[in-house]
Amino acid sequence: MKIQIHDFGPIHHFECDLAKDLHLIVGENNVGKSYGITVVYLLLKALVESRDILGSAEFLHGRAMQLPEEIFDRVSALNVGDEADVGDIFREEIVRLLKDTFLKRFRDYIGETYGPIDHVTNKFSGESPRIRLAFGSEEIDIGVAEVGKVLEVKGLTIGSSIALRCVAENRPTDYEADNIVVYHDGRDYEHFKAAFIIACVHFFGNMLKDALGGIRDIHYLPALRSAAYQVLSASRGFRAALSGSRALPNADDKNKREDEWLLPDGELFKNPTVKIQDQLINTFESQIESLDISTPLNDYFRELSEIKPDKNSQGNDPIHRIAKDIERDILGGNVQFDGETQQMFYTPRGTDLRLDVDGASSMVSELSPLVVFLRYIVAGPRATTRTGLPDMRKGDSSPKTLVFMEEPEAHLHPVNQARLMSAFAALIFAADVKIFLTSHSNYLFTKLNNLILAEEIDVDVVEAHVFKWSKAGSKALPLAVDRLGIDDENFIDLAEALYEEKIDLIERMNADVR
Known part of the structure; x- marks a missing residue:
């Protein structure tokens, strides 16, 4: 899948191809690199979670109950052997599925991470955010609704058609290449509703599968990973200290009756101290849960704690x-x-x-x-797609895990930065892991180029961008990648400037000596 992000926060344009196994994003500070990979992460998170709910009977029943009456009017007008094109209703149902699953989640995650959509409008170009997802013959365009200022599906291109065919006896739905045929005997409308919805969900599930491109699950390791871990440590320490505290009065205290009076009426407590402590612990934990924490950081906390x-x-x-x-x-x-x-x-x-x-x-x-x-x-248990729906597409490769990581070189000596890049290469080559990195490290960049030269990383699986500023916001410019490595349009200018500065200073020093 190719993702295009336009006018999101400071970003004017960013495009990436998730078919690649290693993504490297470089550029100066404060140009939108974290915005870019965060939006990609939130999109994929919403897609993965939407894929995983499609197989439930409750979900399918709910969709069938919402079918428009128009489709029944078309069915009732058919005689045996007749066929009707219902591509428009099919497309509308796919849009509704997108809204009720993927888009609902994506809206929530953007809200949790950035706040109202106005907060991520590009203040430099004055344009509202737009996102395009392109995969196979399908495209999904997401933009901001004029009314309500929320993200909505602005456009949908699908390559399949669907038809209704009236037959003497019901038969299973046919999935022939890109064409779907739903059969109906003109009598059993409940069977028809179920067959039509299953066909829509089947197609939608394959859309999501194509969009994810073999990605099994995703994980996000933020910048300042140690600081995030310390927050968890502090919360555990507070809970442990509070649970074991003897500072509060115990059940044998002479003020026991007063303590009981302070607790809810109509309840008898053998140990009010424990109840008070539990209330404080629960209050603390609920406050932690309600903190304004971005979705990726919250996921990081949750995965560590689980x-x-x-x-x-x-x-x-x-x-x-x-x-x-x-x-x-x-x-x-x-x-x-x-x-x-x-x-x-x-x-x-x-x-x-x-x-x-x-x-x-x-x-x-x-x-x-x-x-x-x-x-x-x-390396934990592999998450699996739980749709239970038939798959029209064959020849799938093994599913992969995608790990997002900001500035992996933090606090590492250059020697260890190079070693870490070698570990990333091993993850890609030997462990079916895809990696999405932001970095300020010339050493990591240079080691990656050497790995490409040594053919330890296939040049065809690497994608690199440099974020550069423009009047309309930052643009992610693709860096050329070939068998010699990645073109350096980020670090080389500074290296040359520092070298020239040094030569100039030496010449001045020599002139002063003379």
């Missing part, structure tokens, strides 16, 4: 091997995850220390969440 280590977490899967390589070659020690306390610990090689990653070096605290994600989440 990790449940098992005996297979150190298996021979390629991802586990790569995680061990990162521990050995970069971290210089092992990262463990405690399933009971939900904490990460680091043991330096050759010692028996067990340090909370909060108390380790900035490199360890920043990189440990990546190791934990790879070991316990990315």
Whole structure:
């Protein structure tokens, strides 16, 4: 799928091709790189979740009940052997499916992350956000409605047609190439409604599958990963301290009757202290949940908090091997995850220390969440599509995990930045992982070019963009990629400027000596 993003926040134009396995985004600060990958993540999250609900009987029944009466009028006018084109009603139902599943979720995630849509209108061009998704013969255009100022489906192009054919006896729906034929005997309207909706949902499910292009699941590792982990640690510490506190009066206190009076009427409490503490804990947790946290960061918190280590977490899967390589070659020690306390610990090689990653070096605290994600989440049980619907398309490749990561080089020495890029190459080549990166690292960029030269990364799976500023907002300019690597239109100018500055300073110094 190709995604085009226009006039979203500071971005005037950004386009990416999700068929690629490695996406690298570079550019100066504050030009919209994080906006770009966040919108892509939210789009994919909404698509994945929409795909996974289509097979439920409740969902299908609800869709059948909402069919317009017009389609029944067309059916009743048919004689045996007659056929009617209902492509317009079919298209309207696909639009409704988009609105009720994908678009509803995408609106919510944009609202949670950025607020009202006015907050992400491009203030430089003055234009409202527009997004286009193109895959196969289908295209979906999303824009802002004039009334209500919410995101809506502005256009839909589909390559399939659908027809109703009246027959003497009902038969299963035919899916012939791009044409769908729904059969009806002129009597059993309940059967017809079910068949028509299943045909629509079948097509819609394949649309989503084509859009996702073999992506099984997605994960987002934000910038400042260690700081985000510290928020979780602090919340766990508060809860533990509050649960074990003896500062509040206990049930044997002489003021017990007064404490009971402060609690809700009509309830008898054997231990009001526990009840008070539980109320405080629940209040604290509800406040944490209601914090204004972006959807990607909230997903990051949730996935960390839901990790449940098992005996297979150190298996021979390629991802586990790569995680061990990162521990050995970069971290210089092992990262463990405690399933009971939900904490990460680091043991330096050759010692028996067990340090909370909060108390380790900035490199360890920043990189440990990546190791934990790879070991316990990315290598976890494979999510599966639960539609249970027939698939018209064959020849699917194995599904892949897509990991978004902002500035993976943070707190790493250049030597370790290069080693980390090698680990990313291994994830792509050996573990069916797709990677979407933003970076300010010339070393990571140069190592990637060397990996392409060494043919350790296939040039055909790499896509790179540099975000540059314009009067209408930032534009993501594609960087040429060939067997020699990626054209450098980001770092080289500064390198040359610094070199020329140094030569000029040396010449001045020599002139002063003379």
